[in-house]
Amino acid sequence: MNDIVWLTMRRMRGPLVIMILVYSLSVFGMVLISGQDADGNALRVGFLDAAYFVAIMATTIGFGEIPTTFTGAQRLFVYIVLFPNVIAWLYSIGTIISLLVDPQFRAVLARARFNRRVRRMRQNFYVVCGFGYTGRMIVRGLLKRGIGAAVIEQKQDIIHSMALDEDFAHLPALAGDVTDRRLLDLAGLDETLQRCIGVIAITNDDHANLTIAITSKLLRPTLPVLARAETRRVVDNMASFGTDLTVDPYTIFAERFHLALVSPVKYLVQDWLISVPGTQLRSDMDPPDGRWILCGVGRFGSRMAAKLEQAEMPYTVIDVHEDRVAKRPGSVLGRGTEAKTLLEAGVDKAAGIIAGTGDDVDNLSIIMTARELNPDLFVVARQENPLNDQLFDSSGADLIARRSLIVARRILAVATTPLLPVFIDHLVNQDERFAHRLKHRLEAVLHGFAPGLWTINLVGEWANSLHVAAREGTTTRLRHLTLNPRSQEADELPCVCLLLERGSLRTFLPGGDEKLMEGDHLLFAGRGSAHREMLFALSEPTALVSVVTGRSQPRGAIMRKLARKRAR
Amino acid sequence: MNFEKVVFGFFIVLALTLNFGFFLGDIDNPDHHNAMELGAALAVSLIATIIKFGDRSQMGAILLATSLVADLQLLIAAGVWGYAANVSANGVTSEVLAGIVSLSGGALLANLVSVTLLVAETITIRR
Numbered sequence: 001m002n003d004i005v006w007l008t009m010r011r012m013r014g015p016l017v018i019m020i021l022v023y024s025l026s027v028f029g030m031v032l033i034s035g036q037d038a039d040g041n042a043l044r045v046g047f048l049d050a051a052y053f054v055a056i057m058a059t060t061i062g063f064g065e066i067p068t069t070f071t072g073a074q075r076l077f078v079y080i081v082l083f084p085n086v087i088a089w090l091y092s093i094g095t096i097i098s099l100l101v102d103p104q105f106r107a108v109l110a111r112a113r114f115n116r117r118v119r120r121m122r123q124n125f126y127v128v129c130g131f132g133y134t135g136r137m138i139v140r141g142l143l144k145r146g147i148g149a150a151v152i153e154q155k156q157d158i159i160h161s162m163a164l165d166e167d168f169a170h171l172p173a174l175a176g177d178v179t180d181r182r183l184l185d186l187a188g189l190d191e192t193l194q195r196c197i198g199v200i201a202i203t204n205d206d207h208a209n210l211t212i213a214i215t216s217k218l219l220r221p222t223l224p225v226l227a228r229a230e231t232r233r234v235v236d237n238m239a240s241f242g243t244d245l246t247v248d249p250y251t252i253f254a255e256r257f258h259l260a261l262v263s264p265v266k267y268l269v270q271d272w273l274i275s276v277p278g279t280q281l282r283s284d285m286d287p288p289d290g291r292w293i294l295c296g297v298g299r300f301g302s303r304m305a306a307k308l309e310q311a312e313m314p315y316t317v318i319d320v321h322e323d324r325v326a327k328r329p330g331s332v333l334g335r336g337t338e339a340k341t342l343l344e345a346g347v348d349k350a351a352g353i354i355a356g357t358g359d360d361v362d363n364l365s366i367i368m369t370a371r372e373l374n375p376d377l378f379v380v381a382r383q384e385n386p387l388n389d390q391l392f393d394s395s396g397a398d399l400i401a402r403r404s405l406i407v408a409r410r411i412l413a414v415a416t417t418p419l420l421p422v423f424i425d426h427l428v429n430q431d432e433r434f435a436h437r438l439k440h441r442l443e444a445v446l447h448g449f450a451p452g453l454w455t456i457n458l459v460g461e462w463a464n465s466l467h468v469a470a471r472e473g474t475t476t477r478l479r480h481l482t483l484n485p486r487s488q489e490a491d492e493l494p495c496v497c498l499l500l501e502r503g504s505l506r507t508f509l510p511g512g513d514e515k516l517m518e519g520d521h522l523l524f525a526g527r528g529s530a531h532r533e534m535l536f537a538l539s540e541p542t543a544l545v546s547v548v549t550g551r552s553q554p555r556g557a558i559m560r561k562l563a564r565k566r567a568r
Numbered sequence: 569m570n571f572e573k574v575v576f577g578f579f580i581v582l583a584l585t586l587n588f589g590f591f592l593g594d595i596d597n598p599d600h601h602n603a604m605e606l607g608a609a610l611a612v613s614l615i616a617t618i619i620k621f622g623d624r625s626q627m628g629a630i631l632l633a634t635s636l637v638a639d640l641q642l643l644i645a646a647g648v649w650g651y652a653a654n655v656s657a658n659g660v661t662s663e664v665l666a667g668i669v670s671l672s673g674g675a676l677l678a679n680l681v682s683v684t685l686l687v688a689e690t691i692t693i694r695r
Contacts, residue, residue, distance in 0.1 A: 006624060009621035009622045010622030012618075013618055013619065013621045017615050020611060020615050021611075024610075024611030027607065028604065028608070031607075046653060046654065047603055047607060047646075048650050048654045
């Protein structure tokens with residue numbers, strides 16, 4: 001706000017000085033030159049009349065000669081001062097208008113508006129730097145869970161198109177240099193913005209993400225920073241100063257691929273948990289044993305190669321870069337899009353193929369050619385551009401590495417359900433029995449569609465029901481929470497409690513007899529309806545108590561007292 | 569010598585001198601107080617204010633504030649005069665004039681502060 005006033009003052013200084021000079025000189029002239037009344041007597045023009053006349057002259061309104069018809073001397077004077085007055089007036093107006101269209105001034109205005117909207121945020125929010133495809137997905141996910149976002153994006157066009165999108169129009173958004181400290185300050189790094197709960201850096205540029213992460217860790221060390229980084233060097237660099245989460249999509253995918261190779265059931269279950277809620281669940285995953293063909297060993301391919309080695313799978317590399325081929329004996333030089341190269345690499349006897357070049361069209365071409373030569377291939381494809389979703393879907397690939405989707409899901413999981421990564425880590429490290437147990441329990445409630453995930457934090461008013469139940473002399477157990485509070489019968493809600501966190505104690509897949517205490521954090525997976533019922537049960541103190549005690553509970557204080565007396 | 573500084577000092581001092589010229593004389597004697605001089609004082613004071621726009625230093629803020637005070641006082645004085653001369657039935661009586669002159673006296677004080685600050689700043693800068 002201050003900037004706007006100062007900028008206006010600075011720019012208006014010249015025109016205003018000239019206008020006041022010309023205006024006051026004209027007024028003095030008009031007062032000094034005497035006029036004539038109707039009878040020919042000399043008549044001094046008063047200050048008010050003179051000022052009024054000059055004003056209507058300068059603005060070219062021109063109501064006429066005031067107070068009486070002018071004498072020759074007066075007309076001569078008016079003739080002289082008329083032009084400077086009109087010019088000074090137009091000059092001032094012109095300066096104001098040019099100021100309004102001035103890019104610098106508009107940038108200051110936009111910045112002030114952005115800051116005002118950020119300060120008016122009523123819910124907790126993340127600062128999201130970069131609003132490409134990934135950013136869009138993340139912000140949508142945050143909004144769905146009642147978390148806001150303040151967006152900074154390099155490209156003005158994207159900010160403009162955001163204002164036209166119903167979902168995002170109400171969000172504070174600013175176009176500008178995402179690495180600019182002042183913009184980050186406005187967006188939420190300022191200490192006074194208590195509602196800012198983290199920074200998400202997901203621009204396409206690793207270096208920009210790194211700058212954002214460093215800046216926010218220096219300015220507000222306590223604020224969590226979630227950043228995307230695609231090269232090992234940047235990932236290590238970010239981790240070195242305490243970035244809370246660095247998302248490297250290729251590594252994440254390679255790890256998942258490894259999981260699919262060594263333990264298909266674990267892969268399936270974790271895939272269910274991270275799928276978009278409501279989508280069809282993948283029902284099978286059986287990657288074959290045998291030789292793999294790996295097309296392209298760049299950032300993506302080299303990570304996949306490492307995982308194949310870790311799983312002790314033999315593989316043959318196809319790459320266009322001679323130095324990469326030279327480094328791996330037995331590799332084939334070529335693009336992999338031609339049948340000749342693929343046959344040279346032994347596609348007819350291979351079990352699977354990984355199309356991992358940096359070009360989407362090349363990857364599609366590899367898949368189609370390879371499928372023609374060997375229809376039984378297990379196909380893994382790398383997709384870079386999110387606009388090619390449909391092409392890859394219809395290509396029939398068994399696994400698709402979608403960069404932006406992987407980043408968006410991981411960041412959303414950490415930002416909205418922080419317990420989920422903990423659970424998945426546990427799942428990956430446990431033996432297969434745990435995964436099978438989880439698979440059975442999920443299958444029982446999901447009926448083939450991906451679950452929603454939610455966290456219940458039994459703190460503050462969400463723990464009220466526990467206190468009420470305790471006063472009634474009963475203990476609330478987990479199975480009470482997973483019962484439908486509106487139903488008279490024992491009607492299980494379609495959900496599974498994945499994790500119970502109490503202080504530093506974590507119970508994975510807790511049983512129904514687990515006691516609930518204030519301060520517990522619970523992670524659930526299940527259908528959306530179960531989430532709603534659960535929130536209802538917790539927000540309505542009598543609802544949960546009725547479930548726990550098995551009697552419907554009177555809501556008023558007097559009736560409750562009577563009921564308690566009768567119970568004695 | 570900096571031309572901008574000359575213009576700056578010129579208008580600020582001129583605002584003070586014109587103001588002083590109008591204020592000088594018996595407080596309620598119309599012969600001692602000229603409307604033209606009040607008008608000139610007001611115009612110069614306004615220009616001085618605008619010249620001070622956009623200076624973001626501490627001194628600049630105080631200078632601007634004193635000018636705004638002077639403007640306010642002179643504007644009210646001119647307004648009272650205009651009302652008495654053109655609208656009121658009694659015209660510019662000696663009581664009204666006394667009010668106008670004392671208002672301009674207040675503006676004089678503000679202008680004095682402004683000039684003092686200007687002088688003080690000039691003395692402290694040794695370049």
